[in-house]
Amino acid sequence: MSAALEATKIERAPAPAAPLQPGRTRRTFAPFSWLWWTIGMLYLGLPLYGTFVFSLQKTRGTLSFAAYTSALSEPLFLRTFLFSNIMAFSTIIVSLMLVVPTAYWVQLRAPKWRPAVEFISLMPFVIPAIVLVFGLIKTYSRPLQLLGITIIPPLTNSTMTTNVLLVAAYTVLSLPYMYRSVDNGLRAMDVRTLTEAAQSLGAGWPTILFRVIFPNLRSALLSGSLLTFAIVVGELTLASFLNRPAFGPYLALIGNHQTYEPAALAIVTFGLTWLAMILINVATGGKKGATVTGVR
């Protein structure tokens, strides 16, 4: 077989198309689809538009970005936003380190444990954040002892350890999203064969995980990470009860004391979420039409 002969096969032949009827287009819309689309867009878009217009009315009689200037120039905004960002990135790293090896191992070696792991990953949906935070405070505000020996000192006694507790709580809160994303990513590739191929080439577990599995889960990891980011940045209950200077409590605070700034910050937060979604799109849309080898 010559390389030239093979090279001709690189381009994938398009799927055979059904012949078109004369005078008919392939894509047809239901008669009222535009109507429903318009209603849907109005339902979703009008409140946003209203909030945006409201946020521009800080200066009487004229539309301006004064509320944005005021909200963004507030030192607390930057401080809390930065703090929540650090918490979000820490949570993402801890989540990835916890979820990826677990989901990978379940997929590869312990598929019978999948229902149990899935059940655990869904627990944050049924345990309210308020219950979680009271449980954490009750458990970790005193030393954890075993046979009279202190295993874990009280975590709420210092800023550093409270932050650790907050990251751990955020990790629990984002578990359903991170686990689903990673698990879907793993199911989309033939994990077992790729692992065995890497093993037969001399790779050990760390090499397999960091050079084969992680890079091929890029989109899934990004999705999980961005969802985690969105959850952490806007989270209110945990940060409030653990008394940490996060963005969620700050939003609630200015919502109680100011008029136009909360609307401006809502728009900013919405913009950041959209930016995150665009990032996901860019990251996952790069190889349109490509088939991933090793996929079952």
Place this chain on the structure above:
Amino acid sequence: MAFLNLISVSKIYPNALQPAVIDFNLNVEAGEFVSFLGPSGCGKTTTLRMVAGFETPSAGKVLMDGKDITNIRPNQREIGMVFQSYALFPNMSVADNIGFGLKVGGKPVAEIKERVREMLALIKLEELGARYPFQLSGGQQQRVALARALAIRPKLLLLDEPLSALDAKIRVSLRTEIREIQQRLGITTIYVTHDQEEALSLSDRVVVMNNARIEQVGAPFEIYNFPATRFVASFVGTLNTLTAEVVDPATGLLSVHGQPIHAVAPLQEQAGAQVALALRPELLKISTERQGQNGDGDDASENTLKGVIETITFLGSIVRIDVRVGDSVVKLDEFNNPHLKLPKRGDAVTITFGREACLVLDRAARAALPA
């Protein structure tokens, strides 16, 4: 001592209804190409995976180059493997895929580059090193997978149904290429397939498996022409198996539906015993009543069976004719040619075949097989 020894290897999965592999014994010489052939679920892939280290034998030992590797981890065995689903790393280019094992092994960059170039030349894909797996055809991907497995210079090459996912034409050309590369490198190779044509055309020896056990080990010619069991006879090639009754063991006389048939050698079974008589379609000739009893062979040493044409199937280069003989159907092949005069459905015909065409199967009957 052989290069690879599988000694009484068995595999029993917990909670499984039956063992996956039972008492597998095989010696593979250095440079030999051995195929495991058998139907799905017969244990061939499990055996291969035990050699690779992905499964641990429940009993027995695997020795390579005199060293017991039964409990050695797969990444320390120096065994290259090619998978049915290619298993190329999607995030790496062709060159990176090929160089992966060398990188993991800590080889210098210059050596990796040189070996990758060498491997790309070996698989004739020099210009595609920068492409990603999804930009290649199935055949090209499998060649890259082969190059990747060979790049680490493994002691043993394992191929697990590597051509199953490819179309027929690519399969034929790629199997020739695999054999050429194997012979050029002289690498000991084990090839798993359920395709008898692949196994027979590629291998120095074929291991036929069924129900977790080895049925027969031998050269392709031996496996095809002298099957040792009824399973091998029926699985490898097309074979007619007829139930025959031993009439006179000393003269090799049998009776098939009341018609006398002579085997080439005396039989070990006693008179009245039932045996399986196997006949290859390509060794049978057919003649109609009008053409005479013995067709074009008047030799008295030839066997004949009378029957009625049931179906005639045109297969291109050959025409397959099914003849009903008693309650059995005997298939036979005629080479196609433009002047071929075929009988019609329902015609009474005589099937003619030499004594050496008679394979009397099952244990004791092996003595009756031609030397």
